[in-house]
Amino acid sequence: MTNKGMAPNDMRRFVYTFIVIFLLLAGVTALIVWLVYRPHKPHFTVVGAAIYDLNTTTPTMISTTMQFTVVTRNPNKRVSIYYDHLSAYVSYRNQQITPAVMLPPLYQETKTTVALSPIIGGGFVPVSMEVCNGLVMDQAYGVVGLRLVLMGRLKYKAGAIKTKRYGVFVKCDVMVGLKKGFVGQVPLLGSPDCNVDI
Missing domain, CATH: 1.20.5 (Single alpha-helices involved in coiled-coils or other helix-helix interfaces)
Structure with a gap:
C-alpha cells in the first residue's frame, strides 16, 4: 500500500x-x-513674548503673568498629529516660576503650522533666594533667560492607522530683553527652535 x-x-x-x-x-x-x-517630530519655535507682571518683592515667592506665542509645524506629508493633555509653565534657572496652565486639545493636519499663545502665570509660586536675586540682577542688566515648557501627549494618524499615545516634552530656552517695571511685549533675542522629546 x-x-x-x-x-x-x-x-x-x-x-x-x-x-x-x-x-x-x-x-x-x-x-x-x-x-x-x-512620522517626524513636530517643530516648535517661540516667536513672541509678553510679560504683564513680574513681582519678586516677597522673599522666596514670585508672582508673574507671561504670554508666549509658539508656532508648531507638522513636517509630515502623510501623517497628522493629535495633541491632548497639554500644559505649559515657565521656569528660570531650572525652577518653575509659574503654575502650569492647561491648553486645549490640538489637531494638526499634514504640513501645517499652528500658533499657540497661552497666558501663563497668576498666583504666587515658592522659589529659592537664588531665583529671586537672579531675576533682580538680570532685570537690572536688561536680559532675562527663561524656559517655556510644554508637556502632554500626542498620537500620529495616517489614513485609518493611529499610533498609541506618546508623551511629548518641549523645552524652549528664550532670552528676552526686560527692564524692571516694564509691562507688555518684550523683545526676543533670537527666534529659538525648541527641543522636542517624544
Missing part, C-alpha cells in the same frame, strides 16, 4: 517554510509602511 499523503517530515518542512515566508512578507510590508509613513 502506498501512502498518498505527505510524510510527517515533508509536512513539517512545508509548515516551517510557509511560516518563514509569511513572516518575511509581513516584515517587508511593515518596513515599507514605516518608510512611507514614518
